[in-house]
Amino acid sequence: MAGTARGLIEVQDFCLRYETMEGTVEAVANASLTVRPGEFVSIVGPSGCGKSTLLNALAGFLTPSGGTVTVDGEGIAGPSADRGMIFQQYSLFPWKTVRQNVEFGLKMSGVSRSERERRARTLLGLAGLTPFEDHYPDRLSGGMKQRVGIVRALATGPRILLLDEPFGALDAQTRLIMQQILTNMWQRLKISVLFVTHDIDEAIFLSDRIYVMTARPGSIKAEIVVPLPRPREPAMTLSSEFLGLRRGLMSLIREESLRAMGGEVSLDALKGLAINLEGQDLATVL
Amino acid sequence: MEAALRTLPETVTRLAPTAKAPAVADTNAASSGVVRTHRLARWLRLHRGQLRGAALGLVALAVFVAVWQVLTESRATFYVRFTNVPSPADVLARAILAFHNPVFGDHIWMSCRRILYGFTLASAIAIPLGLLMGRFRILREIVFPICEVTRPIPAIAWVPMAIMLWPTNEESIVFITFLGSFFPILINTLQGMATVDPVLVRAARCLGAGEASLFREVYLPASLPQIFTGLTVGMGVAWVSLIAAEMISGQFGIGYFTWEAYSLVQYSDIALGMITIGVLGLASSLAIRLLGRIAMPWGTAR
Numbered sequence: 036m037a038g039t040a041r042g043l044i045e046v047q048d049f050c051l052r053y054e055t056m057e058g059t060v061e062a063v064a065n066a067s068l069t070v071r072p073g074e075f076v077s078i079v080g081p082s083g084c085g086k087s088t089l090l091n092a093l094a095g096f097l098t099p100s101g102g103t104v105t106v107d108g109e110g111i112a113g114p115s116a117d118r119g120m121i122f123q124q125y126s127l128f129p130w131k132t133v134r135q136n137v138e139f140g141l142k143m144s145g146v147s148r149s150e151r152e153r154r155a156r157t158l159l160g161l162a163g164l165t166p167f168e169d170h171y172p173d174r175l176s177g178g179m180k181q182r183v184g185i186v187r188a189l190a191t192g193p194r195i196l197l198l199d200e201p202f203g204a205l206d207a208q209t210r211l212i213m214q215q216i217l218t219n220m221w222q223r224l225k226i227s228v229l230f231v232t233h234d235i236d237e238a239i240f241l242s243d244r245i246y247v248m249t250a251r252p253g254s255i256k257a258e259i260v261v262p263l264p265r266p267r268e269p270a271m272t273l274s275s276e277f278l279g280l281r282r283g284l285m286s287l288i289r290e291e292s293l294r295a296m297g298g299e300v301s302l303d304a305l306k307g308l309a310i311n312l313e314g315q316d317l318a319t320v321l
Numbered sequence: 322m323e324a325a326l327r328t329l330p331e332t333v334t335r336l337a338p339t340a341k342a343p344a345v346a347d348t349n350a351a352s353s354g355v356v357r358t359h360r361l362a363r364w365l366r367l368h369r370g371q372l373r374g375a376a377l378g379l380v381a382l383a384v385f386v387a388v389w390q391v392l393t394e395s396r397a398t399f400y401v402r403f404t405n406v407p408s409p410a411d412v413l414a415r416a417i418l419a420f421h422n423p424v425f426g427d428h429i430w431m432s433c434r435r436i437l438y439g440f441t442l443a444s445a446i447a448i449p450l451g452l453l454m455g456r457f458r459i460l461r462e463i464v465f466p467i468c469e470v471t472r473p474i475p476a477i478a479w480v481p482m483a484i485m486l487w488p489t490n491e492e493s494i495v496f497i498t499f500l501g502s503f504f505p506i507l508i509n510t511l512q513g514m515a516t517v518d519p520v521l522v523r524a525a526r527c528l529g530a531g532e533a534s535l536f537r538e539v540y541l542p543a544s545l546p547q548i549f550t551g552l553t554v555g556m557g558v559a560w561v562s563l564i565a566a567e568m569i570s571g572q573f574g575i576g577y578f579t580w581e582a583y584s585l586v587q588y589s590d591i592a593l594g595m596i597t598i599g600v601l602g603l604a605s606s607l608a609i610r611l612l613g614r615i616a617m618p619w620g621t622a623r
Contacts, residue, residue, distance in 0.1 A: 094527060116529035126524035130542040130619045139538070140528035171619040184524075191528065 042194040042227030044070035050101035064252035073225040077238035080248030081295040086231045094120045119188030123200040125180040127172040134168040140191035162186045178209035195227045235284045247287045250295035407589040415589040431573040439498025447506035455514020476501040476562035494566045501562030502555030509551025513544030549613040560602045
């Protein structure tokens with residue numbers, strides 16, 4: 036809520052290792068990134084590259100094995116309402132109504148009942164959720180649940196917003212609408228956002244900058260600036276600029292996804308099998 | 322191609338208002354019409370399943386009583402002997418007599434009070450203990466082995482020990498009732514804690530919830546469906562344990578009444594006692610279910 040620029044995220048040489056019976060597994064190795072105050076930044080990468088791990092470290096759910104993670108220069112000691120998080124799974128409390136869900140963070144910080152009711156009502160009004168404020172979450176659609184989730188995370192006035200594939204479980208149409216709602220909200224609030232996704236279109240449409248992560252052990256492979264003007268319109272997804280960015284990101288991620296899957300399909304592996312390729316290249320058959 | 326693209330938006334805009342508006346108006350008119358004219362018919366149609374269930378249940382009960390009447394009236398003997406078994410008519414006559422006698426009411430009241438004390442005490446200890454054991458592994462590791470050894474001991478087997486432990490009979494009976502309901506409630510609360518969705522816990526912590534708030538706002542409500550399963554099972558076992566304890570060491574209570582009837586050769590009172598126990602057990606489990614509905618208005622259990 037303060038006018039001063041805040042919400043600077045700095046990740047320096049972030050590493051995450053864990054022990055298994057087979058030895059030490061390196062999930063993330065030397066990842067560094069920055070989100071400037073008020074910036075919308077996405078992380079894309081193949082599945083299992085550790086993008087969610089990075090987000091969980093920022094939320095305060097795990098401590099890095101190496102490197103530093105700071106918000107406004109302060110280290111992270113544990114989860115806090117300063118750093119709002121939205122999960123892929125719907126995480127509304129089923130036993131609370133929509134308004135009680137939104138009030139939760141305020142209740143935790145000791146805001147009086149009447150004050151939190153007032154603030155929650157205002158926010159729900161802005162998000163167009165007033166008709167549903169007394170509904171229990173099980174009566175809401177997936178898109179609506181995530182909208183309430185975003186409003187709930189914003190209610191406490193966090194410095195940064197962390198989103199972990201928040202629209203991954205939604206259908207394509209709802210997903211587009213939610214992206215539009217999120218950019219509109221962000222544009223008004225000017226809060227720093229770190230958004231994890233595997234959807235390239237989503238990343239381009241929403242972000243100022245995009246970090247591409249490598250396959251495990253994850254590190255930053257590339258940083259791409261999205262020069263599209265704001266406010267973003269759905270029609271922009273057909274512009275040549277957008278498509279150019281898309282093509283570039285696609286090839287970057289394809290390389291990593293193939294690495295994550297264990298490399299290109301090998302012709303040798305199929306030698307012993309009785310598959311008749313009829314002289315064609317396997318790549319064209321597959 | 323270009324022509325098609327140009328005409329497309331027009332078609333869309335033209336179709337939208339005409340298609341939408343009447344549809345909304347139609348459904349409104351239709352539903353309000355139905356509500357006004359055929360309210361009873363509608364209710365009957367929507368509750369057809371429940372009504373059939375209730376009707377069949379009543380018929381089955383009637384058949385049961387009729388068969389009982391026939392078997393006892395004819396003093397049937399085919400390995401099982403109905404010669405001394407009271408008929409439903411006998412039992413009804415005794416019931417009318419008993420309900421006019423304040424002593425019978427005292428028996429019922431004593432049993433209910435023991436259930437209330439034992440069961441409430443068990444819930445008050447087992448639920449918080451289960452929540453804490455679910456949250457803190459070390460507590461679980463310490464308490465769980467003790468539970469696993471004592472749990473298989475039926476509450477009835479505790480009767481002699483209870484009589485030694487407690488100064489009065491009343492206290493030992495309440496203790497037996499407590500033991501009977503304690504373990505089902507504890508085990509189910511633990512089960513509830515094990516199934517709490519971790520993402521809800523993480524969401525709460527991200528919104529600034531501390532340990533105490535987590536229990537109050539997340540762990541407890543998330544475990545409530547299983548806790549109520551535990552309470553329902555616990556209530557059943559509480560009655561089983563109570564009746565056994567009363568038969569052995571009571572001076573009052575519906576279990577004592579039933580056993581005393583046998584000693585005094587008041588055969589009709591045996592059946593009366595049994596039916597009373599059944600009705601009381603049914604009533605208390607209905608009460609728990611009602612409490613569950615009130616405690617969980619969000620209705621994920623249904």
